[in-house]
Amino acid sequence: GNSVTQMEGPVTLSEEAFLTINCTYTATGYPSLFWYVQYPGEGLQLLLKATKADDKGSNKGFEATYRKETTSFHLEKGSVQVSDSAVYFCAQSGGSNYKLTFGKGTLLTVNP
Amino acid sequence: DVKVTQSSRYLVKRTGEKVFLECVQDMDHENMFWYRQDPGLGLRLIYFSYDVKMKEKGDIPEGYSVSREKKERFSLILESASTNQTSMYLCASSFPGGVNEQFFGPGTRLTVL
Numbered sequence: 001g002n003s004v005t006q007m008e009g010p011v012t013l014s015e016e017a018f019l020t021i022n023c024t025y026t027a028t029g030y031p032s033l034f035w036y037v038q039y040p041g042e043g044l045q046l047l048l049k050a051t052k053a054d055d056k057g058s059n060k061g062f063e064a065t066y067r068k069e070t071t072s073f074h075l076e077k078g079s080v081q082v083s084d085s086a087v088y089f090c091a092q093s094g095g096s097n098y099k100l101t102f103g104k105g106t107l108l109t110v111n112p
Numbered sequence: 113d114v115k116v117t118q119s120s121r122y123l124v125k126r127t128g129e130k131v132f133l134e135c136v137q138d139m140d141h142e143n144m145f146w147y148r149q150d151p152g153l154g155l156r157l158i159y160f161s162y163d164v165k166m167k168e169k170g171d172i173p174e175g176y177s178v179s180r181e182k183k184e185r186f187s188l189i190l191e192s193a194s195t196n197q198t199s200m201y202l203c204a205s206s207f208p209g210g211v212n213e214q215f216f217g218p219g220t221r222l223t224v225l
Binding site: 036051102 | 170208
């Protein structure tokens, strides 16, 4: 079936450190891929997306590249800030005209 | 901007009460969804609707029902609330087909005592 596996947290970094959160997926066909972010006490917001292989999504200094050969969509940021502290969810649209399949989320804490 | 609103940010109810959670979206989306979010379990889909009066069960529908009488409004109903339904409830909406990008509301944190 369709699934998303993302690295378990929590992840704790110092400000200006490099961030990678790994995400791999299994899907039939070629799904769209998403990263959502959830700040404390809020709902999910779309951070970035990619709709086909080799697409790179980017937003607010975050990037992720759709890698079909490794079925991955890893999230990266070169220099994190305290304000990036949040839960990050990887998701895919494979196998459905309606639904998204989410990973379990990764809590990121950035310390000053 | 797409806006998805939920009727309450925080709600406290007692065991056995009937609970209504309301969600409204203003972008004419056909699809609407209800999730619950629990630590360590991520988001789990309870129900979704792809049109007015149409609904389908998600992964964890037991103990819940839904209502969609108007396109912009999707209600989640807990017929008889139980303590294990204490959770964060998130509503989302999307256009059909395409990339399936979903837009989320701010969430309702429900506590059942």
